[in-house]
Amino acid sequence: MLLKIPLPNSPTCYKNFFISIILLIVIIYIYQLTTYTKVNLVYYDKVRLVNLHKLPVKLLEDSVKKPAILNKKCTYWDCFNLYRCGNTGHDRITVYVYPLKKYLDGRDASSVISKEYYRILEAVIDSKYYTANPNEACLFVPSVDTLSQDNLQTNFTTKILNNLEYWSGGENHLIYNMIAGKAPEFSPVVELDVGNAMIAGADFDTFTFRTGFDISIPIFSPVLKLAEEPEINYNRPWFLTSSQISIDPLYMQELEDLQAKTSNILILDSCYYHNYTKRCEISTNQPYDYPQILQKSTFCTIFRGERMGQTALLESMAAGCIPVIMMDSPIMPFNDVLDWKRAAIFILEDHIDNTMTVLRKITPQHVREMQKHVRFLYNTYFSSFKQIVETSLDIIQDRVFPQWGRVYDDWNVSPDDRTSNPLFLPITAPRAQGFTAVILTYDRLESLFILIEKISKVPSLMKIVVVWNHQRKAPPALSKFPQIAKPISVIRTKANKLSNRFLPYEEIETEAILSIDDDIVMLTSDELEFGYEVWREFPDRIVGFPSRTHIWDNVTKSWKYESEWTNEISMVLTGAAFYHKYWNYLYTTALPTGVKNWVDDHMNCEDIAMNFLVANITNKPPIKVAPRKKFKCPECTNNEMLSADLGHMVERSQCVDFFTKAFGRMPLQSVEFRADPVLYKDPFPEKLKRFNNIGSL
Incomplete structure (x- = not known):
């Protein structure tokens, strides 16, 4: 644009000169307005x-x-x-x-x-x-x-x-x-x-x-790695932190009103030198490192800015800070599949003044659960461009091929907390198929024959498979076995290993297996039949009689095997337990090699290993059946029993600790639960009860 400036001798010279200067300033200002952009936007290299x-x-x-x-x-x-x-x-x-x-x-x-x-x-x-x-x-x-x-x-x-x-x-x-x-x-x-x-x-x-x-999808922040903390810190000094730059003055006033009513609210804004990794407290100008300061807050506010999406969302999640979404009608990242109510608090913009009332009502346990879920979502879906891209493609995959699509738990529950049934069985397994009793034995023929006679009276028994673990002595001929109405198969093993009881033998044709030791002769037919009925309701779990638990020893800093008579259990021993035969296949093919070698080398803990395996996949506890807690063989002498060894408990504790390291976590789930028959102790006539002969403590 050309400006005509009068000569100095013109009477209007100074007047026009100043008008020209003003016009030039206006033109520059209008140009800046058309190209102006807020400093807090993310620009990519x-x-x-x-x-x-x-x-x-x-x-x-x-x-x-x-x-x-x-x-x-x-x-x-x-x-x-x-x-x-x-x-x-x-x-x-x-x-x-x-x-x-x-x-x-x-x-x-x-x-x-x-x-x-x-x-x-x-x-x-x-x-x-x-x-x-x-x-x-x-x-x-x-x-x-x-x-x-x-x-x-x-x-x-x-x-x-x-x-x-x-x-x-x-x-x-x-x-x-x-x-x-x-x-x-x-x-x-x-x-x-x-x-x-x-x-x-x-x-x-x-x-x-x-x-x-x-x-x-989310807006990815270049400073996420600065926000990440190695582990969740539940004890945080700040209850609520606002750290977004240049938020609406109306929101800022609402925050200041909240801060006036409580002491543990931190309100931050940009510092005077405009460094993105620094924030200053609005009243004292005290500087804080950002986003590290978010690691010290339980809740972090997320307001709408110039755009609905905010880098503050991922920055708070990386720090383990629960997002408080103060927006109307937001579309959260991956909202098709993620349940954000498990990880964030949503407050309407008109109700910001009720924020503290809402947050204070959240119980400490729920806060910890939300913090854990925030960390799960961030680590699984948002911590890198690779995860964001793969998740977006996974969503399209599930739309195109819904028959193979993931369900709610697959998206929203961490593997450590997920319960699953890999067996694809109906809710209740059919009764008609019955179960196969697998008896591991070495050379105790007397107790073996007593056990066979007892379990043959169980109505749902279909077959007995005897696993003969003695290589230098042949098993007796079938004609020597008790004559019962159910078929008996005898399998000779190649080596004396406790893991032989869990091999997927083709002789096992039923879904349910009763794994039982040859010296467990005290169980009644009613107890075994009832145990099978309970397994039908929980076919993906180990259901049985002898129970144990695990505890953490603060002195030795290790896991310990505990067999005291506590109400809390985390293991049901396979010396007398029902389970699905699928677990035999996984025990043989998918058990960590170190665990299997430990069992074979120590001739111990195969039952603990099976409990670890099932819990690691299902994240469910076992189920104890009936009140009986004594499982001793009256016909056997003490020196014949493996558990009579004084070092047995110490070695079992070593097993639990070693298996935890081999699996990379402690998968056992503790529970206070026991299944008893209906009317078991009620004063009803015996003929009205289905299971009368249930043993006592």
Whole structure:
């Protein structure tokens, strides 16, 4: 713009001069307004493509296809071509990433891509879903950086997308975007004409999110590693912390009002020198390291800013701080599958003044559970670009192949807390099949024959399998065995190992196994039948009679085996227990090698190992049946019994401690529970009771 400035001898010289200066200042100010951006936004470093690959060059002409318009009514059922995913011969989606190219628009030849978007492309390529063949691809990811709206040339980027070889109006394309819109509108959706493409975005609200089609992802923060703590600290000095920069003055006033009523609220804002990793207390200007300060707070506020998505969400989660979402209508990351009510508190913007009332009502136990769940969600889904990308693809996988999709527990319950039934049995196992009694014996024929005669009277017994563990002495002929109405099979083992009782013998044809030692002759037929009935209700657990527990020894700093008569149990010994035969297969094929070697070398603890195995997979405790706690063989002498060894208890404790290290955790679950028959001790006529002969303590 040219300004006409009068000569010095003009009478209006000074007047016009000052007017010109004022106009120039106004023009500069208007220009700054149009390019102004808040300092607290996340800007990603750029990586030149020429430093990554030797790239082909494609010149885009102005005469391109007319760009498609974003279809706001898209759903999975009408904007996604499912047939692309079902005719490739794969049982999962296949994702193709367009090759990196350098695009020219005739003016700027410096095409760039952010490091963050490059990590996203790398994560897709490294995932199990990637395919290098576009003809078998179910999903396409452009190699055009759409992560931040601030770095986009909207018209130019739209031209690039619409000229992709397989674009087809955006069908089956996935666009990743974390920062949508520009000032001053800050649109919650990336401002590109992407047609029918799915958007994995971080700024959605309930008005712009296409449910079941788009995917809500978080804004990734470059300082997450600074926030992470090695373990959850439950004793935190600050109850509530607000650390977001430049929040709405109305919210700030609400926080100050809350702070005036209680002493353990920390309100932080940016310091005068504008360092993102520093925050200053608003009243004292005391500086704090950020985001490390979040590790000292139980709850962290998350407000809406210029955008709905906030880096503060992941920063608080990385620090183990429970997010308090003070927004109306937010779309939380991966809301399709994650239950955020287990990890966050939601408060409407109009009810911020009730925040402390809500938070104070949360019990300490619930707070600890939420802190643990926050850590689980962060570590599983949000701690890296790789996890964010893989989770977004997993969600699409479950949409396309729901028959193999994960259920609620798979997404929302950590493996340590998850209970599962790997047997795929009905809720109650059928009675008709009955059970097989597997008896491990060495050379105690008298007690063995007594046991066979007793269990033969159990109605649900189908078969007896005797595992003969003596290699130097042959078992007696079947004609010498008690003559009973049920078939008997005798299996000779190749080596004297306690693990032989858990081999998946083909002679076992029923689902249920009664594992029983040859000296357990005191159980009645009613007790055994009732034990089988209880197992039918809990077919994925060990159900039986002798119970034990484990305790932590603060003196030795190790786990200890405990056999005292306590009401709390964590193990049911397989000397007399029902379980599913599937566990024999896992014991043989999936038990940690060190555990199996320990059992064979020490000739002990195979029953503890089985309890570890089942609990490690199901995360469920065993079930004790009936009140009996004495399991001694009256016909056997003490020197014949393995448990008579004075060092037996010490060695069993060593087993528990060693198995914990081998499994990488303590899987045993303690419980105070016992199953007794209905009417067991009620004063009813005996003929009205199904199980009369139940032993006492």
